[in-house]
Amino acid sequence: MSRLPCIAIAAAGLFGLVNAAAADGDGKLPIAAGKVVYERVCAPCHGRGAGTDGAQMLPGAAALAARYQGKLSPFLEDRSDLNADALKVFVRLGVGAMPMFRKTEISDSEIEAIAAYLSASK
């Protein structure tokens, strides 16, 4: 349960954070909200740490490790090249075994907040 409690804690505050952020200035969600959304939506497949039942990585990270062959980090949080437009392509169109995600699952502003979090997490 090393990962799930973290996800659970994050998820508990998701809607509060997002709602509070909606009232802020230019309407963009803050980086903290991006972290929360990342941990809820992305981290179960792309997070750091081991996968289940002896897998060295979670499936999304393992797929990227196989794809990049060491040229790029398999962990999204290490990447500096994933701006919101790039993330939207992967999220909305899917890639390989990663399916597409709908706006009811993750909004455009949440994707932008994830991009801001990933950019700030270096």
Next chain:
Amino acid sequence: MAVLPPGLTAEQFAAAVRMFEDAVGKEWVFTSDEDLTPYRDSYSTVWGTPDERLAAGAVAPSSVEQVQAVVRIADRYRVPLFPISTGKNFGYGGPSANLAGSVIVDLKRMNRVLEVDENRHFALVEAGVSYFDLYRYIHERGLKVWIDCPDPGWGSPVGNSLERGIGYTLPYFRDHFGASCGMEVVLANGEVMRTGMGALPAAKTWQEYRYGFGPDPAGLFAQGNFGIVTKMGFRLMPQPEHYRTGKITVLRRRDLIPLVKTVNYLSDSFLIGEPVYASPLTALLGNGEFLKAATRQGGAVDAEMDRFASVHRLPAWQVELQFYGPEKTCLANWEYAKERLMREIPGAAAFEGESLPIPITPKQLENLDAPYPTGIRRNTALGIPSLGIWKIVSGDGHVGLFPIIPRSGEAVFEAQRVLGDATREFNLPPFFSAVTAPLHWHSFAFQMVFAPSISRSDPAHNALVERAVRKVIRIAAEHGWGDYRAPTVYQDAVADTFSFNNHALRHFQETLKDAADPNGILAPGRGGVWPKRFRSVG
């Protein structure tokens, strides 16, 4: 890319869309190609072909009242709807409809856990609640109940149970529709109906007694198209005090027959959770001589398989057993199981697995300390959702077909032979060989897995898979093995095989459909049931 609902002009559909927008808010009605792309089936064998079932639009209500409004608008304009909960039905059509031009009713925004009772062991949830959501709700509150979740866990209890999905704990809870108890449904005329005790206005046992009084229509909504389920109750497993595992191996191929017979007894006597069968001879599939023997036309020869087992000092079969409950009864049940199996099957051996107090530690969740390689997936065996299983999904994904077979060793051997021979021409990985083990996910039946990969970029491969799937459906049915679930594009083919007495079941379903949904707006074609106006389509 988007298509119009059948029979509607662009102007008529635009008028319906405006009314959908008034009902749920403009931002929750989707009609652009960009917004509708994620409503396509990511794992489709007909991706990009004229047979793909593209949506005309999507609408995402946030309340039962909004669902009612959407249904009434659809009824007025004759817009076919296709409800999804979280849309994660991958391998079976994802969020895509049976009928091109449908409007997807995306219930993801209805995401409230309404009640969890840790003393009476039930939950009541809205349609968009995921297994992750329900797990978090329970654990944030420290409630002493377990969910039984599918793998992966991003789907929803409502959607998965309505697909008759399965899990991995005790038999009763593994049958997700069987463990449901009470539902709320918006009917084709916009009325809200509650099933079971929920029909009693002052009901106090909606999630404790599923039948209510008189005929119970709940089953019509599983793989059905008689209404949009907005709430559903589920029985939950009391958190056990302890969890134990153990493994039994048997030496000869035909030892599977007595092994299954006794494990059936253990399972049906509520002594064990999911039995996980495997053949250790699977390790030899890289050996060309063995592969040839295990995939031999007409079926494997028992003596030949036993010779490989003997030469390589491998057992022919194994089953991993799981026990839940007080520590003493877990141990007693394991002691009983191994004593009986070793007495009944000469050469059988027993191996102690793990014995873990609940809740387990983070280290134990990693499942690295079993004294032997284990096929048990620790998360789901303990009702903890994860996405870890996605590691088996390669390439662009796959479609799933799972013929249900009798729970006997003889049936396993027959399915290996028949389906192995049937799929030989397609040059796919050997899904059905002499080492293919049965899956005991369902409570009282085995199933065999046929899950060929699909490709977004290779239509010829998809066409081959399409032919293979249709052949497996047909050949399996000829041998008495029906599919429990199917991708949307194959549901008609599967439904066609349930043809006893000149399709009496279909005639009954169509009679009900035409009465309950006279304009045929709710999920036309789902489960192979088409309303009158679309029967020529199906």
